[in-house]
Amino acid sequence: MSKLTQGQRLALAVEAEVARIRADQTRERGALLERRVRPVKEAFGRFVTLHGRPPGPDDGAKMAALLEETGGGSASQDDLSAALAVAEEIGRAESAVTSALEALTVAMREDGVGDATVPEWVGVDSASYERSVELALKEA
Numbered sequence: 257m258s259k260l261t262q263g264q265r266l267a268l269a270v271e272a273e274v275a276r277i278r279a280d281q282t283r284e285r286g287a288l289l290e291r292r293v294r295p296v297k298e299a300f301g302r303f304v305t306l307h308g309r310p311p312g313p314d315d316g317a318k319m320a321a322l323l324e325e326t327g328g329g330s331a332s333q334d335d336l337s338a339a340l341a342v343a344e345e346i347g348r349a350e351s352a353v354t355s356a357l358e359a360l361t362v363a364m365r366e367d368g369v370g371d372a373t374v375p376e377w378v379g380v381d382s383a384s385y386e387r388s389v390e391l392a393l394k395e396a
Contacts, residue, residue: 258367265378266388268363272356273374273389274396279349286346289339295328296336302326 258265299322303311311319323329360374369377375385 260363260367262379265363266380266385268356268360269374269378269385270388270392272353272360274392275349275352275356277389277393278396279346279353282342282346282349286339286342289335289342292335293328293331293339295326296323296331297328299323299326299328 260268299319300311302322302325303315303319307315307318320329364372364374364377367377373382375382378385380388
């Protein structure tokens with residue numbers, strides 16, 4: 257017998273699924289920005305390889321040449337800032353997924369459900385579970 261009510265099990269499962277979906281969406285947004293800033297990262301990496309250190313304030317001309325070679329000169333400060341913000345958001349989203357999945361896994365393990373699916377453990381059919389996830393996504 258579960259220590260959690262059906263409502264608590266559903267909330268726990270839906271939280272984990274919503275966190276996973278949000279993390280996937282954030283990664284997709286990040287992939288778009290990543291393509292725009294990849295040449296900048298490549299130029300930075302080349303600088304470190306060539307000079308054995310990250311670029312400093314006096315390395316503008318060297319970095320400009322590398323940015324020209326990699327095509328990174330077209331990335332704007334807004335692109336770089338947005339990419340950094342999305343990278344941070346991805347980190348938070350992945351942390352939320354990990355926490356939610358850990359909580360769900362622990363609860364299911366404590367209930368000794370074995371090979372039960374999440375909806376089976378919750379005590380609802382798959383369609384009801386999916387509707388609950390969709391509703392939670394709309395509310396979030």
